Amino acid sequence: MKRVAIVTGAGRGIGAAIAEALAAAGFVVARVSREPVSEAWHGPSDAGAYYSCDVADLTGHDALIERIAVDLGEPECLVNNAGITSRQRGDLLDLSPESFDDTLSVNLRAGFFLTQAFARRRLAKLPGQPGSIVFIGSANAEIIGENRADYCISKAGVGMMAKLFAARLAADGIAVFEVRPGVIRTAMTAPVTEKYDALLAAGGIPMQRWGEPSDVGRTVAALVTGAIPYATGIHIDVGGGLQLHRV
Numbered sequence: 159m160k161r162v163a164i165v166t167g168a169g170r171g172i173g174a175a176i177a178e179a180l181a182a183a184g185f186v187v188a189r190v191s192r193e194p195v196s197e198a199w200h201g202p203s204d205a206g207a208y209y210s211c212d213v214a215d216l217t218g219h220d221a222l223i224e225r226i227a228v229d230l231g232e233p234e235c236l237v238n239n240a241g242i243t244s245r246q247r248g249d250l251l252d253l254s255p256e257s258f259d260d261t262l263s264v265n266l267r268a269g270f271f272l273t274q275a276f277a278r279r280r281l282a283k284l285p286g287q288p289g290s291i292v293f294i295g296s297a298n299a300e301i302i303g304e305n306r307a308d309y310c311i312s313k314a315g316v317g318m319m320a321k322l323f324a325a326r327l328a329a330d331g332i333a334v335f336e337v338r339p340g341v342i343r344t345a346m347t348a349p350v351t352e353k354y355d356a357l358l359a360a361g362g363i364p365m366q367r368w369g370e371p372s373d374v375g376r377t378v379a380a381l382v383t384g385a386i387p388y389a390t391g392i393h394i395d396v397g398g399g400l401q402l403h404r405v
Contacts, residue, residue, distance in 0.1 A: 160186050160230070160231045161184060161185045161186065161234055161235070162185065162186045162187075162188065162226070162227075162230045162231045162232065162233040162234060162235070163180045163185040163186070163187050163188065163233060163234070163235035163236070163237065163382065164187075164188045164190060164223070164226060164233050164235065164236045164237065164276070165177045165180065165187055165188070165189055165190065165237045165239060166190045166191070166213050166237065166238055166239050166240035166268075166269075166272065167190070167191060167239040167240035167241060167294075168187075168189035168190055168191050168208075168239065169189070169191030169192075169193040170191075170193075170344075170345065171342075171344040171345055171346070171371055172239060172294065172339065172342060172344060172371045172374050172375070173189075173191065173239040173240070174189075174371065175370075175371030175372045175374060175375035176237055176239060176294075176371075176374060176375045176378045176379075177189045177206070177375075178372075178375060179372070179375030179376050179378060179379040180235070180237075180375075180378070180379055180382070181205055181206060182379070183379045183382075183383050184383075185206075185235065185382075186205065186206050186230050186231065187205070187206035188206060188207055188209060188226040188229075188230055188233065189206060189207070189208045189209065190208075190209045190211050190213065190222065190240075191208070191209075191210065191211075191240075192210065192211065192212040192213070192214075192240075193210065194210055206230065207226075207229055207230060209222060209225070209226065213240050213264070213268040213269075213272055214240075214263045214264050214267070214268045216267075216268070216271045219271060219272050219275040220275050220279075223275055223276060223279055227279075232279075232280075232283055232284060233276065233280075234280070234284075234287070234288070234289045234290070235289060235290045235291070235292075235382045236272070236273060236276045236290075236291045236292070237291075237292045237294065237378055237382075238268075238269040238272065238273060238291070238292065238293045238294060238316075239294040240264055240265075240268060240269070241264060241265045241294065241312075242260065242261060242264045242265065243261070243306060243309050243346055244257055244261060244305075244306040244307075244308050244309050245257035245260060245261075247305040247306050248305055249305070250304065250305075250307035253307055253308060257308055258308040258311075261308040261309055261311075261312050262308065262311070262312050262315070265309070265312035265313065265315075265316065266312045266315045266316060266319065269293060269316065269319065270319055273291055273293075273319075273323055276291070277291070277323070277326075277327055277332065280330075280332065281330055285330070286330070286331060287331065288331040288332070288333075289331065289332040289333075290332065290333045290334070290335070290381065290382040291320075291323060291327070291332060291333070291334045291335070292334075292335050292336070292337060292378050292381060292382060293316050293319060293320045293334075293335070293336045293337070294316075294336075294337050294339065294374070294378075295313050295316040295317055295320070295336045295337065295338045295339075295393065296309070296310075296313040296316075296338055296339060297338050297339065297340040297341075297395065297397050297400050297401055298310045298313045298314075299313040299314045299316065299317045299338055299393075300314070300401065301400070301401065313338075316336065317336055317338075317393060320334055320335065320336035320391065320393065321334075321336075321391045324390045324391030325391060327390075328390050328391070333381075333389070333390040334390055334391060335381045335389075335390070335391075335392060335393070335394065336392070336393035336394070337374060337377055337378055337381070337393070337394050337396055338393055338394065338395050338396065338397065338401070339369060339373075339374050339396050339397060340363070340369055340395065340396065340397020340398060340400035340401070341354045341357070341358075341363060341368055341369055341397065341398070341400060342368070342369040342370065342371060342373070342374060342396075343368045343369065343370055343371070344371060354368070362400065363397070363398045363399060363400050364398060364399030364400075364402060365398030365399050366398070367398060369396060369397060369398055373396055374396050377394055377396050381394070
């Protein structure tokens with residue numbers, strides 16, 4: 159039986175790496191991104207399909223999942239990776255309502271309501287069947303990034319959102335996890351490469367290297383394939399020890 163997974167924000171970076179890791183683990187992957195459809199993933203195939211969709215538009219969620227189910231089969235896994243950073247890094251006293259609203263709309267609101275739609279469908283179509291949901295959070299759920307307050311707030315919210323869905327869905331066999339990347343080499347971190355290189359040189363990352371998108375992808379694949387079978391509602395730090403407090 160085909161195992162179908164949905165990965166949002168899958169056009170590049172961490173999302174693309176998650177999609178690749180899930181495909182390698184045997185999933186048929188629906189790659190969702192608001193970027194234009196990739197020629198390499200145009201239409202359904204044995205490996206998956208690419209869907210151009212802005213998940214911040216809540217009105218499209220049910221139709222998106224229905225289309226994926228028709229094309230590929232009923233999805234058993236949802237990975238909420240779609241996310242943006244602050245419009246502009248800077249003093250939180252200068253943070254604009256527009257930046258705040260944009261960031262929370264994508265990072266928090268979209269993930270909540272897409273998960274709601276996914277869970278409702280899963281329980282209605284395949285009650286009692288196992289499934290999984292993963293939220294891609296951030297080390298900034300707990301570690302302050304003073305120059306991007308809205309991003310940090312959104313990721314702290316993701317942490318609680320994952321716990322809430324885990325509590326609601328555990329008895330139905332749907333496991334929910336949060337993965338918190340640290341300093342990962344992506345387009346989002348490219349503008350501050352010098353800053354993170356300095357952090358690395360100063361010993362701020364115990365494992366002494368940048369993280370790669372594949373580090374996150376392999377972690378997600380391990381979770382959704384049952385490598386941690388008797389767990390739900392937990393978060394996994396993928397940051398080389400960045401979260402460790404040392405004096």
